[in-house]
Amino acid sequence: MKKLFLLLLFVFVSHSFGQTYDIVIAYERQPTDEKRQEYLSTYPQFSQEYLAWGLNGNSSRLVKMNSNDNSGKTYIDNALGYYFKRTSGPQLTYINFKNVLAESSFTDYFIDVSIYNAYGQTLYSVDTGDQNIEFDDLINPGKNHQLITTYAGNFYVQSFKPNVSIFLPPNRDPAGGTKTICANEQFGVFAYPQGFPMEVYNWQYSLDNKNTWRDVPAAFHVSNPDFTISDLLGSNHLDYIGKTIYFRMGYNSMVFANGLEFPLVYSTCAPVVTQVEYNLPPLCNGDNIRDITLTFDRNLKPGEELRFFQLKAVNTATNLPDSTPPILYPVFSEGDPRNGVVTTFDEKTLNVFTYTLSNFRGLNPGATYQIRYQAFENNASKGFSFSPEADNIEYKEPEPISFEINKANNPLCADQTVEITIDVHGGTGDYIFYVDDVKQTNPEPEKEQDGYYHIRGLTPTANNNIKVTDSNGCIEKN
Structure with missing residues (x-):
């Protein structure tokens, strides 16, 4: 135990950072039967012993305890920073180590234990630092994390508090x-x-x-x-x-x-979309989306802007972003004054405002999309927001229109008319048929029981030009 006097020199020399811990070490005098028998076998002539123990940092310093931090603990030697007590019978003792100087990186501690006989002779010493107190022992206090089991009893961390x-x-x-x-x-x-x-x-x-x-x-x-x-x-x-x-x-x-x-x-810290109106989807397969209108819950404040509107594919089961396809930005026409930015509106005249995304393409048919955007205030990023899940857009692109002339009857005699049958798929609404750019209305072709549209009464030419459109004017694209 003589080394304790040398250690005192290093306590105040090496640390002046101000970061400190409070650590409470518990000592429980309830040695195991094995330890008790080992002690009695080794020192049968002594019926009483004294315990001295303290907390050490590393090999160059001693962590001191003070009697004024431990009410009623009269056996603390303030000069050494050690606790001396005669041990007899089961007992539980808590010792406070206040303002233990911290290192910039965590340094293990260990408990320095010595047991003396009644004449001051050292009977047992555990002061090598082999049983270190790791950081996990400090933050998981209690008897389940016992540090040392000696002849006298057990030691463990009762509480640990960084003074932060x-x-x-x-x-x-x-x-x-x-x-x-x-x-x-x-x-x-x-x-x-x-x-x-x-x-x-x-x-x-x-x-x-x-x-x-x-x-x-x-x-x-x-x-x-x-x-x-x-x-x-x-x-x-x-x-x-x-x-x-x-x-x-x-x-x-x-x-x-x-x-x-x-x-x-x-x-979101931004105006929130309260309604998404997707009233103008593409008319034909491959066309641009014509119009998506967003309504916000409030007008923009002075200095606020909304930028970088995105349509992001989401998983409808979780409403989380899908990995594919990637985020899609609305494609604005060149010179569009919006340029992807909503500018400040007059708060005095508008309590809510709308913003329209139009004339863009690239969505994946069958996917579900959510509107997302970023908020800025005085050109600093403030946050981002997105449209309500209930207003997610399920993108359904019209099926492309296609047709095939299934059969054309050749005339048997001169000046006779002919009939053709046409198989048509896709598109939207009713089909409109043209022969040599003339709309067929009298009679208007209808799907008959054989599943085909029939055009009758055609005057054959060297090459009749047949065209089919849907109700939106979409035609077959090669």
Whole structure:
């Protein structure tokens, strides 16, 4: 135990950063039968012994305890920072180590234990540091994580607290009412002081009203994290728009910063689409989409803009973005003054506004799409939003029209007329037939019992030109 005096020199020389821990070590005098028998067999002549123990950092320093931090503990030697006590009978003792200086990276601790007889002779010593206290032992306290089992009893961490605080800016402080975190907005809080090991800056979040907590990715274990909700949840973050997400610092078994928890409502922070009107789909297969009109819940504020409108394919079962096809941007005609940007409207005259996407193509027939867009304020990205799931667009492109002349009867005599039968598929509505650019109306061809359209009374020419359109004027395209 003589090394204790030498260690005192290093305690105040090597550390001046201000980052400290509070650690409570529990000692339980209930040695196992095996340890008790081992002690009695080794030292049968001694019926009483004294215990001295303390907490060490690394080989160059001693972590001191002080009697004024441990009410009623009269056996603490403030000079050595060790706890001396006569051991007799079962007992449970808690010792507080206050303001233990932290390293910038976590350094293991170990418990330095010595047992003396009544005459001051060392009977047993565990002070090699072989049984280190890892960080997992600190953040998972309790008897299930016993550190050392000696002749005298067991040692374990009762509690661990890094002396760290959280500064909440006004838009995060729950005392001021419900707060929001915008889509694409960085987290925006600060834990101080800086300089703790990264394990201390373990931010957690809860999606189910604090029933379960999840750690943020290790890349964000810093005092001032800059993650967004999509960094945590990936594409699933869209499922949590309008819901409350709770945040804190710590671990499931041990929370830091005095257990401060703060709720944030996940918000688009942008005008929200309340209605999607898809009244003008393509008329013909391969044509552009003519018109999709969006109605928003409010007008734009001064300095706000909505940009980068997208139609993103989603999985109808989950309403999550599909991997294929990729995000599709509406193609605006050259010189279109909108150019993909909604500019500020006059709030005095418009409480809501509409925005029309028109004249674009490239959607996948049979896929379901959602409108998405980004919000900006004074040219800074503010968040993004999307149209309601109920207004998702199922893109149905008209089937291309096609026809085939199945049979044409040759005339038997001069000046006789002929009849042709036509097989037609696709298109929209009723079919219209033309012969040599003349619409056939008298009579108008109809599908007959054989499944074909018949055109009768044709005067044969060297090459009759037959054309078929649907009710939208779509024709067969080669």
